[in-house]
Amino acid sequence: MKTTYITEPYESLKINEDTVVCDNENQVYAVFDGATSLSGFKDKNGYSGGYIAANIAKQISDSIILMIYKDGSHKIFGEKRNHDQGLMLLLKDLKHRPVDNAKEIIMKYVFDLRNRSNIDYGFLNGESEAAKFIAHGRVKLSELSYIVLFSDGLIPLVNDPEFDPQYDEFIKLYTQSGVEGVKDWIRNLENSDTDCNKFIRYKAHDDISIIGITLNS
Numbered sequence: 001m002k003t004t005y006i007t008e009p010y011e012s013l014k015i016n017e018d019t020v021v022c023d024n025e026n027q028v029y030a031v032f033d034g035a036t037s038l039s040g041f042k043d044k045n046g047y048s049g050g051y052i053a054a055n056i057a058k059q060i061s062d063s064i065i066l067m068i069y070k071d072g073s074h075k076i077f078g079e080k081r082n083h084d085q086g087l088m089l090l091l092k093d094l095k096h097r098p099v100d101n102a103k104e105i106i107m108k109y110v111f112d113l114r115n116r117s118n119i120d121y122g123f124l125n126g127e128s129e130a131a132k133f134i135a136h137g138r139v140k141l142s143e144l145s146y147i148v149l150f151s152d153g154l155i156p157l158v159n160d161p162e163f164d165p166q167y168d169e170f171i172k173l174y175t176q177s178g179v180e181g182v183k184d185w186i187r188n189l190e191n192s193d194t195d196c197n198k199f200i201r202y203k204a205h206d207d208i209s210i211i212g213i214t215l216n217s
Contacts, residue, residue, distance in 0.1 A: 002214040003029070006179050010153070010205035018151045018209035031063045031209045033151040064155065067139060068146040068171055076167075078135030083121040084152075087113065088161030092200050106202070147213040148174060153206030154182060157189050157199035179212045 003024055009016035017034040065077035090109055094102050117123035122133025156165040173181040186208065194204045 001027075001216055003211060004179050005209070005211040006183055007207075007209040008183075009207050010203075016207050016209075018153070018207040020209050020211055022211055029147075029149060029211050029213065031149045031151050031211060033063050033153075033207070033209070064150055064152070066148040066150070066167065066170075067144055068148065068175070069143055070145050074167060074171055077137070077139070081121050081133075082164070083113065083116075085161055087202060088200055091196075091202060092161055095197070095200065141215055144215050146174065146215065148179075148182075148210065149213075150182075150210040151207060153208040154186055154210055157186070157193075157201070159199060161200055174212065179210045182210060183208055 001024075003022055005020050005022045007016060007018050007020050009018075019032045019034070021028055021030040021032075023029070066074060067077060068074045087106075087109055090106065094105065099105065117125065118127050118129035118133070122130050124130050154170075156167060156170050158165055169185070170182055173185050177184075187205075189199065190205050193199050196202075196204055
């Protein structure tokens, strides 16, 4: 078994709110995506709430496990929950229907969405209700070629948030060029659309973390 990983902030001088565990000796692998603090909190060392949370593993959101099978098919582990889709649809609407108070509308939606955590989606913040959203299970490793764990900064960008992300190009690049190939692809797409018009999203760049596991054939 071979593993590789990358974790980097969206800008070189920014705090990375992602973190990874890549423990080959004990075969423990995880990607933690700390949720961005809505209050702008930073501690005395300048660390954001999302950074602190990810590093003590008390807030985890949006981390994906992609299983790539030997027959070429793939599957996302666990139940699909795209809790950001509503926000993306709102941004799409505001793009075509400009209003003076767009920022206020967006922030109200974001705060309301955060208040729905552990009701509509899981959010590890100390609340016991988060447990019901934790996906777990078993898969036959003999059927798999690769397992890829990554934060939401590597979810394939889409032109229209009405549609789900497609992973064909992601898988093609991963199998050809590994984690670096996927990272470079996403960064190039982000850099080609810094105003977020082609690929609707609420920030031009995001932190990136990915672990690639190649299983023995």
